[in-house]
Amino acid sequence: MTSIIDNAAPARHGSASGLDALFSPNAVAIVGASDDIRKYGNWIAVQALKGSRPVHLVNRTRSTVLGLPTVPSVSAVGSPVDLAVIAVPAAGFEAAVDDALAAGAKAIVGISAGLGEAGGEGLALEQRITAKVLAAGARMLGPNCLGVLDHTTGLTLASNEFPLGNIGVISQSGNLALELCALLADHGLGVSRFASLGNQADLDAADLIEAYAGHEGTAAIAVYCEDFRDGRRFARAAAKAAAAGKPVVLLTVGATDASVRNAKSHTGAMVSSGIVVEAACRAAGIEQVTSPAQMAHLLQALVRSKVPAGSRTAVFADGGGQASVASDSAATQGLDVVEFPADLQAALAAELPPTAAVSNPVDVAGGGEQDIMCFARVLDHLTASDAVDATLMSGYFGGYGSYGPELAAKEITAAHAMASSTAARGGTVVVQTMNWESAAADALRDGGVPVYRGIEEAAWVLGRLARRRTEPATGVPGLPAPATPVEDTGYHLSRRLLAGAGIPFVPAAEVATREDLLSAARGLNYPLVLKALGDEHKSDRGGVVLGIADPPALEDAWNDVQARLAPSSCSLEEMANLSGAVELLVGVRRDPRFGPIVLVGLGGVFAEVLRDVRCALGPVTREQARGLLLSLRGAALLTGARGRAPVDLDAAADVVARLSVLAAEHPEISEIECNPVAALPDRAIALDARIVLD
Template sequence: MGRDLTALFDPVSVAVVGASDDPAKYGHAIAAQALRANGRRPVHLVNRRGGTVLGKTAAPTLSAIGDVVDLAVVSVPAAAFEDAVDEALRCGARAIVAITAGFAETGEAGRTRQQAVAERVRAAGAVLVGPNCLGLADNTTDLFLTSDTFTPGGVALLSQSGNLALELQLRFRPHALGFSRFVSLGNQADVTLVDLLADCARHEGTRAIAVYAEDFADGRAFAEAAAAAGKPVALLTGGRGDASARSAQSHTGALTTSADVVAAACRDAGVELVATPRELAVVLAALTGGRRADGHRVAVLTDGGGHGVVAADAAETAGLTVPELHEPTRARLRTALWEQSAVSNPVDLAGMGEQDPGSYAETVAALLAAEEVDAVLMTGYFGGYAAAEGGLGGGGTALAAGEQEAARLIAARHRATAKPLVVQSMYPDSPSCRTLVAAGVPVFAGTEDAARALAASAPGAPRTGVPPLPRPAAPLPESGYLQTRRALEAAGVAFPAAREIHDETELLAATGEFGGPYVLKALHLLHKTDAGGVALGLAGPDELLAAFREMHARLGAPSYSVEAMADTTDGVELIVGVNRDPRFGPVAMVGLGGVLAEALRDIAFALAPVPADRALRLLRGLRTAALLDGTRGRPAVDITAAAAAVETITSFAAAHPEIAELEVNPLLVRPHGVLALDSRAVLA
C-alpha cells in the first residue's frame, strides 16, 4: 500500500515556520504562496519576533498558535532546525517540509544530525520531506508550498532540481501540459523518491509521473515502484555516463557503466528514459494523452518532399518503420488527391494543400484508417496558412479559414480513433496548430521531437518487471578460481574435467584421470590470460609437462589447474557476468565473449536474476545474434541451453550478496548444450 502521505499533500492546516516580510528570504516566498490557497485550510505564519508578516498576524512560536498544526514548513537557520521540528511534533504535526539546508550535503556530521531528526519524526508517526529541499505544491488540493507557481495539469514532477521544474513549465506550455504535483526531493532523509512515486501512482489527479534524480538511494525499489505504477513514468537522470566509481577487476565490471545499469532498470520497469529536459517534455506530451500504438509502423504525411524524407529518416532513427502502403489505402488516397501526389509512404500532397487545405484532413483520415499503419506523423507547412493570411500561394483569408476547418476535421478524426497522431509544423503556434493541441494532438517544431514522441507511444521492449532477489545463500568462504568453479558446478553450470595440481607428480597423475588435449592454468591470478598463465591445446602428457615447467619457472604460482580441452570448433563463446551496483543491486551482462569481450563490446544488460525467457531475448538482441543461428556452413548452437545457463549463473550471483563481480567467460555454446570454460569472482 505504501506510506500514507495524506498530511503532506492535503493537510488540514499549514504553518510556515520562518515566515518573513523580507523578500530575500525563502520564508517570504513560501508564506506568500501558502496564502494563495483561498481559504482551503488555515494557514499560520510563524516568526520569532511575532508582529505581522504579509499583513497577517504572525505567531512567535508554533505553540502560540493554540491549535493543532497538521503540516509545518520549516525555513529557519540550521542552528534552530531541530528545535523547530521538535516543536512541530509536539504541536501534532503529521508532516514536515524541511527547507533548511546544512545537513547530509555538508558531510558526515551533517548526515548524523539529519539521521537523528528523521528518526524522531518517524518515531512520532509523522513524515518529513527534505531537508535541503525547495518545498512542494499540489494543484489538486490548492497546496502551494514552494516559491514558484505551477500551471495545473496532469503531470507529477518529483525532482532534485527546482530550476528544472521551471524549465519544464516553459516547455509544457506549447503542449497544454501542466502539473498535478511538484515535490523537491531534497536529501530524502525520510520520505524518499520511492514513497512519492508510489503515492503519485495512486493519485487520481496525476496521469503521468516525471522524475529528475541524481541519487536514487534504493534504485531497485525505484524500478519496482515504477513498474507497479500503472501510469507512464519518465526519468531524466544525471551522471549516467560515468563508469562505476570502484575499480573493476573483471571484464564485466570494466564493461558496466552507470548508464548501462540505469537503462537496464528502466527497460525492465517500463520507464521512459530521456537525456534532456526537452526530451522529457516531448515524451510527456505523447504519454499524457493515453494513446499507445499497437506497433511501430508510421505513415508520414507532408506537403513537401524534403520534409517527408527528413521525417521518414527521423522516424527510422527513433526505431520506427515507414512501410509502403497497401493498394487499398493508396487507391483511397488517389481519389482524394491530385495526380502528382505521392501515395506510397511518405505521402506527399505535392502542393495540393495550397489549393485545398481540406486535403490534409482527408489524407489523415485515410491513413488513420489504414490497417497497415499504427501511427501518423504529419510534417511540414500545415499551420502556415492560418499563421500568416496571404502566405504561400496568396490564398489569404480563404486559405487560412480552410486550414482551420481542416484542423477541426483532423481533431475530430483523431478523437474517433485510438491511433496516435503527431504533427511537426513550421508554425507550431499558429491557430490551426493550437486547435490540434487543444484536441490532444501533440504538435512540435522539431521533426526529431515528433519522431521521439511517436517512439514513446510505440510498444517498447517487453516489460519484464523487476525480478525478485532470491533468498541469500551461505557466503562463499573464498573467491579463488577453483572455489568459484566448484560453487557454480554445484549450482548446475557444466565445466570440463579439471584437477588442481602443485607439482609434476600430481600433473602426471591428472593425465591418468582424463585424456588430452589439455589446458593448463596458473591459479591465484585474476587475469590469467593477460599474465601468460594459460596454455591451450596441449596434445598429451609430454606437452603438458613442458608447458608446466615453462610457466612455473616464469610465474611461480602456488598451484595450477589441469583441465580437459573443450572442442570449440562448432561453438560460440559468450560472456555472462553479474556486477553488483550500489543502487540497483545485481546487474547481469550477457554478450559475445572470449578474449575479445571488451574490444567487441556486443553486450546487453538486465537486472539480475535473469529468467531464461528474458535471457533468450537478450541474446537474440545482440548485434552478432546471427552467429547463434549458424553462418557460412557452421551449425546453429543451443541458444535455449545458453539462456538456461544465464538464468543459473545470474541467480547464483544474486543469491550471494558478498560477490561484487562474477563472470563466466567464455561460456561455450555448442550445437548441443553449453560448457563454462573459465570463471572468476570478486568479493565485496
C-alpha cells in the same frame, strides 16, 4: 533451478499512499517566514498565501511578516497544523522539527540545507532528526529541497509558480524542475503535483511515485533523480504506476565521472552506473531520457497520444521536401514507411489534386490552399486503414490562416476535425509543423494530438511510442531466499559452487606440486590446459597454456609457468573442443541500489575490447536470458553468420539464468563471472570462474 520468490521488502518507513498531510493538509505553518526577498522563507510564504487553506507564518523575532501577524512557534498556533514547512538555517532545523512534531504536525517539508549532503556531523544530525519524525508517525520531504505543490488541492508550497496541468513532477534538482515546467508550458502542458526530493532522508522517489500512481489528477510522472536509494523498490513503484496508466519518464545522471562528482556534492548521492539504470528501466517500463527537453517532448506524446499497434507509419505532408525528410526521420527511428495498398492509394487520390503523391509519403501538393478540409479527410483515411499503425504529419499546417480570415477559420475547423477523427478511430498521430504556435496547432493539442516544432522531435517521440509495444517491460524480478553464505572464493571452490547450480564445466583438478600434476593428469584426457591461479588476467601474462598434447609437454608447461609466475597452485583441465564455438562473458554484479545485475556479452580475451554487453535486473529466466543474448550487437555470430552453424542458444541461456539465480541467492557476492562460456552448436560449457565477495 531454484524457484524465485517475491520477498521484496516493503517501503522503508511504511506505505507512502497515506500522504494526505503532505499534499492536502488542513493547515500549513511556514517556519522561517521572512520579509527578505532573498530567502526561501519569503518565496514560499508568498506562494502559500495564494491558496485557500490557513497559513501560519512562524518567526521567532518578528511580529509581522508580509504585513501579517506571526507566531513564535508552531506550538503557539493554538489549532491543528498538519504540515510544517521549515526554512531555517541547519543549526536551527532540529529544534524547529521538534516544535512542529510536538504541535502534532504529520508532515514536514525540510527546505533547510547543510545537513545530510554535507556528510559528517550534518549527516548524523539529519539521521537523528529523521528518526524523530518517524517515531512520531510523521513523514518528511527533504531536507535540502525546493518544496511541494498540489494543484488539485490548491497547495502551493514551492519557491516558484508552476503551470497547471496533469504531469506529476518529482525532482532532486530545483532548477531542472523549473526548466521542465517551462518546456511543458511550451507544449500546453502543466503540473498536477510537484515534490522536491532533496536528500530523501525519509520520503524517497519510490514513495512519491507510489503516491502519484493513485492520484486522479496525474496522467504521467516525470522524475529527475540522482540517488535511487532502494533501486528495486523504485523500479517496482514505476512499474505499478505504468500498470495504473501513469507512465514514468526518468532523467538521471551517471554517464560521466563529472556528473557523478557533482551529484555527490549536490545531495550526497550514490549514483548507479548508466548501464544499471538502463536495465532497471527496461524491466519496469520506465521511459529514460537524456534532457529536460526530451522529457517534455515525450510527456506530450504519452498524455496526448496512444501506443500504436505496430511500426507501419504513414508520412503525410504538404511539401515534397518535408515529406522526404519526414520519411527519413521516421526510418531513422525504426519506423516502417511502407508503400500503401492500391485501395488506400485510390481513396487518397480521390481527395487530392492530380499532382499529389499518395503511395507513402503523401504530399498534398498544394491541395491545402484549394481545400483545407482535405487534411481532415486524408488523415481520416489513414487512421482508418488496416495498413497503417501510426501517422507522422509534417509541414505548413497552421499557417494557412495567414492568407485570410475565412481560411483561418476553416483551418481551425479542419484541426478540430482531424483531432476528432483521430480520437474516434483510436489512431496514433504525431504532427510537426513550422507553425507550431498557431491557433490550429492549439486546436490539435486540445483534441489530443501532440504537435512539435521539429521533425526530429516528432519522429523521435513516435518511435518511442512504437517501442513501448515492441519492447514491453520485462518485469522487476523478485529475489530468492538467501543461501548459506560463501566464505572462500578459490578457483576450484567457485567451480564447484557453480557446478552445483547446474553450470557445466570441463573436468579439472587443482595442483600445487609436480606430483599433484602428474597424478591428476592420469585421470584426465589429453589435450589439457594448465592455468596459473591467483591472477585475474592470467591469459595476458602467459598464465594459460593450451593444447598440451602429452606428459612431456605437460612437464614443460609446468616448469615454464613455475619459472615465470610462481603461482601458489594451478588448475589442470581437459581442453574443450571449441570448433564452432562463440566465447561469451556471463556474469553478475551487485549494485548497491539495484541489487544483482546480470551481464552477458561477447567474451573471452576480447571482452574488454569488444564491450558488446547487455544487462538486466537479476535473476533472469531462461527466456529472458535468450533475449539478452539475441540483443547483442554480435548476435549474428550466435545464430549462424556467414555460413557458421548456429550455437545452442538455449544451453547458453540456461547458463546465464542459472548463474543469475545463484548470484541472487548470495548477497555476499559482489561479482561472479564465467569468462569465457563456450557456446557450441550442441551445448554450452563454462571454461573459467571467478567470485569476488563484498
